[in-house]
Amino acid sequence: MRTRNIAFSLLALVVLGGGAFAAYAWHPAIDPIDPPRRESFDPALVRRGAQLAALGNCNVCHTAPGGQVFAGGLALPTPFGTIYSTNITPDPETGIGRWSEAAFARSMRAGLDRDGSHLYPAFPYNHFTLVSDEDNRALYAYLMTRDPVRAPARENDLPFPLNQRFVLAGWKLLFFREGPYRPAQDQGEEWNRGAYLAEGLGHCGACHTPRNALGAEKRGEHYAGGEAEGWHAYAINAASAAAVPWTTDSMFDYLRRGWHEHHGIARGPMAPVTANMAYVPEEDARAVAAYTVAGMGQPSAERQRRVEALLAARGPVGGGARPAASDSQTVPASGGEPGAAIYAGACATCHEAGRPLPFGGINLAFSSGVRGESPENLINVVLNGLPAAEGERAPIMPGFRGVLDDAQLVALLSHLRARFGEAPAWEGLDKAVREARSGDRLASSRPTDSVQAAPADPTQRGTTW
Ligand code: HEC
Ligand code: HEC
Ligand code: HEC
Structure with missing residues (x-):
């Protein structure tokens, strides 16, 4: 009897709950x-x-x-x-x-x-x-x-x-928490404008926040670094691995131009984000930068000291900056370590010789690719290079897919991490290299610098109406 009552109440609950859910x-x-x-x-x-x-x-x-x-x-x-x-x-x-x-x-x-x-x-x-x-x-x-364009929707490919x-x-x-945005009372106007744009239309967290097993952004790990189509969207909170801490000015530049001398170039799915950002009113882009940088907090005095030492020791870029004192004098380029030899032969000429853009690259001590929490982007860039953007003056780097085998690539990346990364070695590097090289992963990633993924059609640039 008792169990039957319980069964009935349970059934009633399910029906009611189901009804409420349906409503x-x-x-x-x-x-x-x-x-x-x-x-x-x-x-x-x-x-x-x-x-x-x-x-x-x-x-x-x-x-x-x-x-x-x-x-x-x-x-x-x-x-x-x-x-x-x-x-x-x-x-x-x-x-x-x-x-x-x-x-x-x-x-x-x-x-x-x-x-x-x-x-x-x-x-x-x-x-x-x-x-x-x-x-x-x-x-x-x-x-x-x-x-208007006639184009019927394609059927999604999802399991029952x-x-x-x-x-x-x-x-x-x-x-899901429904909006609209409610300004934070304890923050100023620019911060609130930036939060409204970055959390709302800009949807920065869609890539930069890690997701749970059901594909939702993890609330407690806002901007802690996430995955985007075979690329890693680096942490842009206090855990940012940038060699030189971001400032509102540097992030504004990076967002609008897709490049900054202390941070390098925006690649993969970040490339079209920055291409679009060039069409956003300056004060809006600046608000996004100010809001994002505020979330990173002040760098410690110790970090600031290291940054100043780094800036004094190495010119960040070829273009305009002084040629960097080459490390090949302090680190033996040949002999024992194969990674060091590959770097000296294949990379240093562009990344340490003070060549101007578009052929010179930043000193890799400044690159999140080497310092960041995941090796994915570094692997993508080294394998595929950075193709020239059509009709634009853009940085160019050759791909090394056909030049370096997996073992050489792993040796090179381990070397770069140890020498420039200021961080512990990456785990599972062999597997990451294999996956990146295989067609599977490439199919789901955009062209290396995604130049092609940002349609150049002027009608979506706001220039014709
Ligand atoms: C990250 C990718 C992504 C971005 C960015 C994006 N959309 Fe979409 N949007 C989608 C997808 C995928 C769907 C289809 C969802 C579905 O079928 O349930 C969609 C559906 C829609 C729909 C519903 C259309 C319909 O036929 O049901 C509208 C409206 C829409 N998007 C507008 C926008 C606008 C406006 C923007 C820019 C402010 C935008 N989207 C940016 C991926 C995106
Ligand atoms: C579609 C995915 C995507 C979206 C949306 C996106 N990002 Fe990114 N972002 C990335 C990826 C991927 C990278 C790494 C790019 C690289 O390695 O060059 C990146 C890199 C960055 C970096 C450089 C980090 C570093 O330390 O090197 C900053 C800063 C950044 N994004 C800010 C933003 C902001 C602000 C927004 C929102 C306005 C945003 N991103 C939206 C994918 C995205
Ligand atoms: C022909 C010149 C050239 C050669 C050779 C070259 N690079 Fe580059 N590289 C560039 C240019 C130009 C860029 C884009 C500007 C920038 O961000 O540094 C770049 C960008 C990069 C980046 C992204 C930096 C960032 O965070 O923005 C990485 C990582 C990199 N190169 C690694 C390598 C490695 C490793 C090698 C050797 C296997 C190599 N490059 C060889 C020219 C070159």
């Missing part, structure tokens, strides 16, 4: 509208929307290789399967042409499709939820005034039950 999971469709006319949008609002879209990297995810900007179809590999981005041009049939502003704003704020179904968080709405109504209005105006959108309601219940 939570269900959302109404928002009625389709007739596509609004281009002229109905204020040009100033459209311009503002272009800048916000650049900050949000909408072009990066919503453009397939060789495809039209915003027409979707880019494969986003996740540990659970492949998700394809959708068409966000105003095409009435295959894009968002029949979405009202309310439907668009709801997708950003709550991760819901116009028809009410849940969207996958590969669309970073856990960040975009912070975006204000006003900024969503500008983004909407911008997207609705692009050229993950291919059922209602299960995303459970994910949201666990990990």
